[in-house]
Amino acid sequence: MSTVATKAPLAPLPKLAAGFTPAIPIRSRYDNWIGGQHVAPVRGNYFSNPTPITGQPLCDVARSTHEDVEKALDAAHAAAKSWNVTSPAHRAVILNTIADRIEANLDTLAFIETIDNGKPIRETTHADMPLAVDHFRYFAGALRAQEGTISEIDHDTIAYHFHEPLGVVGQIIPWNFPLLMAVWKLAPALAAGNCVVIKPAEQTPVSIMAFMELVADILPPGVVNVVQGFGVEAGKPLASSPRIAKIAFTGETTTGRLIMQYASENLIPVTLELGGKSPNVFFADVVEADDDFFDKALEGFAMFALNQGEVCTCPSRALVQDAIYDRFMERAVARTKQIVEGNPLDAKTMIGAQASNDQLEKILSYLDIGKKEGAKVLTGGERRIHPGELKDGYYVQPTIFEGHNRMRIFQEEIFGPVLSVTRFKDFDDALAIANDTLYGLGAGVWSRDANTCYRMGRGIKAGRVWTNCYHAYPAHAAFGGYKQSGIGRETHKMMLDHYQQTKNLLVSYSPKKLGFF
Amino acid sequence: MASHVTDVARVVITPEAEAVLRQLEAQHGPLLFHQSGGCCDGSAAMCYPRGDFRIGQRDVYLGEIAGTPFYIGAQQFEYWQHTQLLIDVVPGRGSGFSLEAPLGVRFLTRSRVFDEAEQAWLDACPPPRGPQDE
Numbered sequence: 272m273s274t275v276a277t278k279a280p281l282a283p284l285p286k287l288a289a290g291f292t293p294a295i296p297i298r299s300r301y302d303n304w305i306g307g308q309h310v311a312p313v314r315g316n317y318f319s320n321p322t323p324i325t326g327q328p329l330c331d332v333a334r335s336t337h338e339d340v341e342k343a344l345d346a347a348h349a350a351a352k353s354w355n356v357t358s359p360a361h362r363a364v365i366l367n368t369i370a371d372r373i374e375a376n377l378d379t380l381a382f383i384e385t386i387d388n389g390k391p392i393r394e395t396t397h398a399d400m401p402l403a404v405d406h407f408r409y410f411a412g413a414l415r416a417q418e419g420t421i422s423e424i425d426h427d428t429i430a431y432h433f434h435e436p437l438g439v440v441g442q443i444i445p446w447n448f449p450l451l452m453a454v455w456k457l458a459p460a461l462a463a464g465n466c467v468v469i470k471p472a473e474q475t476p477v478s479i480m481a482f483m484e485l486v487a488d489i490l491p492p493g494v495v496n497v498v499q500g501f502g503v504e505a506g507k508p509l510a511s512s513p514r515i516a517k518i519a520f521t522g523e524t525t526t527g528r529l530i531m532q533y534a535s536e537n538l539i540p541v542t543l544e545l546g547g548k549s550p551n552v553f554f555a556d557v558v559e560a561d562d563d564f565f566d567k568a569l570e571g572f573a574m575f576a577l578n579q580g581e582v583c584t585c586p587s588r589a590l591v592q593d594a595i596y597d598r599f600m601e602r603a604v605a606r607t608k609q610i611v612e613g614n615p616l617d618a619k620t621m622i623g624a625q626a627s628n629d630q631l632e633k634i635l636s637y638l639d640i641g642k643k644e645g646a647k648v649l650t651g652g653e654r655r656i657h658p659g660e661l662k663d664g665y666y667v668q669p670t671i672f673e674g675h676n677r678m679r680i681f682q683e684e685i686f687g688p689v690l691s692v693t694r695f696k697d698f699d700d701a702l703a704i705a706n707d708t709l710y711g712l713g714a715g716v717w718s719r720d721a722n723t724c725y726r727m728g729r730g731i732k733a734g735r736v737w738t739n740c741y742h743a744y745p746a747h748a749a750f751g752g753y754k755q756s757g758i759g760r761e762t763h764k765m766m767l768d769h770y771q772q773t774k775n776l777l778v779s780y781s782p783k784k785l786g787f788f
Numbered sequence: 789m790a791s792h793v794t795d796v797a798r799v800v801i802t803p804e805a806e807a808v809l810r811q812l813e814a815q816h817g818p819l820l821f822h823q824s825g826g827c828c829d830g831s832a833a834m835c836y837p838r839g840d841f842r843i844g845q846r847d848v849y850l851g852e853i854a855g856t857p858f859y860i861g862a863q864q865f866e867y868w869q870h871t872q873l874l875i876d877v878v879p880g881r882g883s884g885f886s887l888e889a890p891l892g893v894r895f896l897t898r899s900r901v902f903d904e905a906e907q908a909w910l911d912a913c914p915p916p917r918g919p920q921d922e
Contacts, residue, residue, distance in 0.1 A: 318881075318890075334890070445828045446882075472828075473882045473889065502885040510885075523830030524861065525822045525841070526884030532842050546827025583827045629880025629894040633831060640871065640899040679899065682867040683831050709825065709863050755826065755863070 282330045285322060286660055287614050288386065293379040295481045297386060300331045303339055303499055304483040306346035307492025312500070313338035320476055323389030323624035324615055326663035332476045335500035337508035340468065343496035344514045347439040347466040350493030355436045355464050362462060363411040368489050370407035373400060376485055380478060382616075384450055387477040389624030389665065390578050391615045402744055403454040406762070409746035410462040413764035427781035433774040436464030437516035440770065441509045443502075443530075444479070445521040446472035446626050447581040447686075453479050455761050456519050457495065463770035468496045468515070470506045474627045502526070513537050517770065520544070521583070523684075524755055542759030542769050544583060544752060546684045547712030550705040551575075551586035551741065552695075552727060554718035555594040564739075568717045569606045571741040572690075576610050576622050576669045580688040581630070583756075584713030586741055588681055589692040590701050596694045603671075604649050607690075610669045612655055622688060624664045631665040634687030637680055638670065646674035646691065676704050684710070698723065702730045711753030715741045734760070793909040796902065798872060801853035805877040805895060809835070809854050812887050819887070820921075821853070823860040823873070823897065829883040833858070833875050833895045836887065843919040850915060857920055865915075870907060874898040 279300040284291075300317065302309040317331035333339070373380060380403075381395035390399075422430040442456045453469060460467050471479045476499050483497055498505050510518050511533040520530045521544040534541045557568045575586050591599050615623030625631045631654070638652055651670030656662055669688045672680055681691045695701040705714060711733040718724050718739070728736040734751040737743065744750065744762065751760035759769055801809070813819055818838040824830050834841070838857075846862040853875055860868060880894035888895055902910060 318892075447828060501889045502882060503887055503889060507885045522828050522884055523824045523826035523832075524864075525824035525834045526829070527826075528844075529836075529841055529885055544827070546825075546830055581828075627881050629878055629883070629896065632878040632880065632894075632896055636896060636898050637831075640901075643899075643901050644871075677867070679868065679871060684826050686828060686830070709867070 283327070284386065285325045285327070287324070287616050291382050291616070293382050294376055295379055295383070295484055297383060297477060297481075298330060301476060301480045301499065302333045303335055303343065304480060304495075304497040305339075305343045306349075306496065307487060307490070310342065312336070313342070318473065318501070320387070322386050323626055323665045324386065325660050326628065326665065329386065330477065332473070333499040335498045335505040339498050339500070340505060340508040340512065343468045343498045344439065344512060346493035346496050347468050348514065350491055351439050351466040354466055354491060354494050355438060357464065359414050359417070362464060363415050365489055366407045366411035366414075366458065366462060369486050370404045370411070372485055372489060373407070373482070374404045377401070377404070380450065380481060380485075383481050384478045385615050385623070387475050388446065388449055388626050389615055391620045391623040393618050393620070394578060399448055399451045402746075403451050406454050406458045406746045410458040410767075413767060414462040417764070417767060424777070427779060429778050429780070431776040431778065433776070434463070434767070434771045435774045437770055437772055439466045439468065439515055440517040440519065441468050441470070441512065441515040443470045443506050443510065443518070443520045443522065444472055446474040447578060447583070449475035450478040450482055452521055453482075459766040460770045461494065463767050465770055466494050468498060468509055470498050470500070470509050473499070473501050510534070511536065515539065517541070519769075527757070540769075542761075543757040544712075544761060545755060545757040546583045547710040547733070547752065547756045548588060548682060548684055548708045549584050549586050549713035549715065549733065550588045550590050550708070550731070551715035552590045552701050552705055552717065553592065553595075553599060554701075554720070554723055555592040556719045557717050558595045558598055559719060564719065567739070569602055571715060571717060572603045573606050573610065574741045575690040576607070576688040577742050579622055579625050579667070581626060581686050582742070583684075584735065584742070585684070585686070586713070586715050587685060587690055588676070589690055590695050590704055591692060592701070593694050593696055600649070600692065607650055607669050607671055612666065612668070613657060614661060622669060624666055625687060626665070628665055630686065631667065634667050634685055634689065637683070637685045637687070637689060641672050641674070641678065641680040641689075641691070644674065644678045644680070646672040646678055646680055649673055649692070651688075676707055682708060698727065702727065705731050709754060710756045712751075712756035713737065793905045796906045796909050798850040798910070798915065799853055799858045799875065800872065801875045802877070805875050806854045808877050808888055808891065808893055808895070809856060811891070816887055819856050821856060821858040821875070822847070823858070823864065823868075824884065825861070825864050831897060832883045832886065833873075833897050834884055834886040835895060836885070838921065845918045848915050848917055849920045862917065869910070871899040871901055874900065
């Protein structure tokens, strides 16, 4: 690990970070990670990466181009010769060792993620990193349990079906859960025996570099390569390369189309996760008692503020039944007002900084159009300027709008702590509103009636319907979109299929010819 | 009122955004915009070299801004058509493969609701679909 970036001086951290001593320091400059080491970008250019906590520069990061992508692909293809044919047991041990290493450095990675992304440290500590650990362990186990199949065509003819890795794959990672989203894609790809070239989001380039340094002695060189930079300069050459066997992307619809277009030129498969506008449906019976369940439902309502709303499945539309609307909303707004805003590094903080300035601006533009369309602000509605060092950070008040489902704030993924609430009459009305959206990634259903839950859950056209819960992301449950929310699934062992070829050996054990010729 | 409305732009651009557009044109040649939706960098106007992004037959052509064609997906248009889009630019980072990201800026879509007279005019003049420059 004696490399360029690890020799770079320490990054200037916010003063509020005093007292944290991460085991892996944040450096003032990061290169690419290619072939198991830091490699400077070919053209020698870097871009400045701010921390959203203060809006001040944190570090410089490689501004890569197609030359760097080619280098990473060279390293990946070289490594693939051996990695593609390692035994499942060997790969599972490596995945488990990686999981152990993340767990042993959980506080450090959580700290780095919070500094780079702006999300509260209580989330990185208790959600992002533990989930990353669990995903590696899950796929280590899933791989060991995976079996091919045998079909007996007739007594002397057997079809064997083997799982084989695709080879070298490309993955483009979003900025909302930078390391966890990388792990969602990495763990199954590595389990299946692939080598990977990753392009992290330019807003959040740091945690993946800390991770690569951390596991450098576990993963053979070239198995995972990280190319930093901008989408148009580094992401595009990766997505359009004829040297990848698959591209996985999390992002938005237009780029999703562009990636499919590039993939069509190379005839390779794509998986896409493109966001949503998830309905969170509260039936009248949730208020039948003021008990633990009602308390849980109110937390489920406030979940729109998790990760500052920067979640593809953010429950950003709340549908509340007419009969209980006023009673429920009084409690729900009060619960939202209890959300603790502030310094993301403070363990008490529930909502931190938006990930970037342009994200902040976009959210503010939606607060603007929401008001112009006549939606009523029930709480929040403005940028939050915190005092002191946080004053130039990217903060937004948790906001609840009341309006109707044809408003743009009900139809577009704001990707901020902004909830749009409307009311519904009955089951059919709720289902119609829930499904009146371009997207179908997540949904929530809250009711004490099992039949209501079941019928609503089956009726909503979304890939994941949380039922009397929200924002749980276990590795052993499939996640992915209907409609314009994407193609394919993430998490769950079925993900292995997205990174494997099926090899069929069709074998005749009969010495007799067919007799045609 | 309606008689006073003779032409309504579905999309307009700020002088600041136009200046960035000119800079990108000098570097990349003719461009186009496609309005995105969805996750992360979504709801942004993506700017690409013309011909790089394939405009589909159902994409809606909202008009030209500073000589550059602007499109939106057909289904998204259904939910957006009552608003005028104002393409602005803000300091920032990244929006998919959009060309402006390396400049440290990002195109931002602001919006306003059309008034009744404007909407009536627009409803009478449905926008064309599919690529307009071929």
